[in-house]
Amino acid sequence: MTARLQNKVAFITGGSSGIGEATAHRFAEEGATVVICGRRAEPLEAVVAAIRDKGGNAECVVADVSDEQAFVAAIEAAAQRHGRLDILVNNAMAYSWGAITATETDTWHGNFATTVDGTFWGTRTAMRIMQQQGGGAIVNLASICGLFGTAWMAGYSAAKAAVINFSRAAASEGAAAKIRCNVVIPGVVATPATAGMLADDKARANTEKMIPLRRVGEPVELANAILFLASDEASYVTGACLTVDGGRSSDLYTVLD
Numbered sequence: 001m002t003a004r005l006q007n008k009v010a011f012i013t014g015g016s017s018g019i020g021e022a023t024a025h026r027f028a029e030e031g032a033t034v035v036i037c038g039r040r041a042e043p044l045e046a047v048v049a050a051i052r053d054k055g056g057n058a059e060c061v062v063a064d065v066s067d068e069q070a071f072v073a074a075i076e077a078a079a080q081r082h083g084r085l086d087i088l089v090n091n092a093m094a095y096s097w098g099a100i101t102a103t104e105t106d107t108w109h110g111n112f113a114t115t116v117d118g119t120f121w122g123t124r125t126a127m128r129i130m131q132q133q134g135g136g137a138i139v140n141l142a143s144i145c146g147l148f149g150t151a152w153m154a155g156y157s158a159a160k161a162a163v164i165n166f167s168r169a170a171a172s173e174g175a176a177a178k179i180r181c182n183v184v185i186p187g188v189v190a191t192p193a194t195a196g197m198l199a200d201d202k203a204r205a206n207t208e209k210m211i212p213l214r215r216v217g218e219p220v221e222l223a224n225a226i227l228f229l230a231s232d233e234a235s236y237v238t239g240a241c242l243t244v245d246g247g248r249s250s251d252l253y254t255v256l257d
Helices: 016-030 043-054 068-082 105-133 154-177 200-209 219-230
Strands: 009-013 031-036 055-062 086-090 136-141 179-186 241-244
Touching: 009 016, 009 105, 016 031, 016 043, 016 055, 016 086, 016 219, 031 043, 031 068, 055 068, 068 105, 068 219, 086 105, 086 219, 105 136, 105 154, 105 179, 136 154, 136 219, 154 179, 154 241, 179 219, 219 241
Parallel strands: 009 031, 009 086, 031 055, 086 136, 136 179, 179 241
Antiparallel strands: none
């Protein structure tokens, strides 16, 4: 531990698994007091217990990020308990799969309720708190699906694209109050959300062929990028989009082995 986040309070959504869980561990290892948020108590409590077993400081709150009142109240209560909010990581997301022609309006909207609305509510709430305390850092999670058109995932792709440009606007507005807002853009990462596409050796191998580094990312690799943007090491970085995808988005023509 290098104490890069010593004495800082961080709130992380979607903290019960995957990238959110890995980020909670990395933040705690660097000295932060971590508050993780999610919809189910049991997995959240397991993450908190694991962090505490390693000597970290963590707690959890149960709240649905797509429920404005509950989510905003959770952030405000955490800031009140700890006297401040230094970092917000908007990691929670929702997605649907299917052809545009077969997508119902309610399903389309479901892609936005957590991913876009939740990111907006969280960012707005954090900015109001951070304005009063002299600054802070917000890191929003997008996806390479938000950079390129992705068949059968139109709603998710549109939602993640919205997160990217919303974050740029938040960075512009927050700068005068010393509030930084940046985006991490994952590629394919081994999380519960991607378990289906990595279900067997053949499926995983086919996916990895499309990635220049020839492997799927690990959650901790995303957590390390989030950690950098949340830390004072990135004090002059705002409005940036950091792609962490093994080179996938830089490769127009994949050379297959």
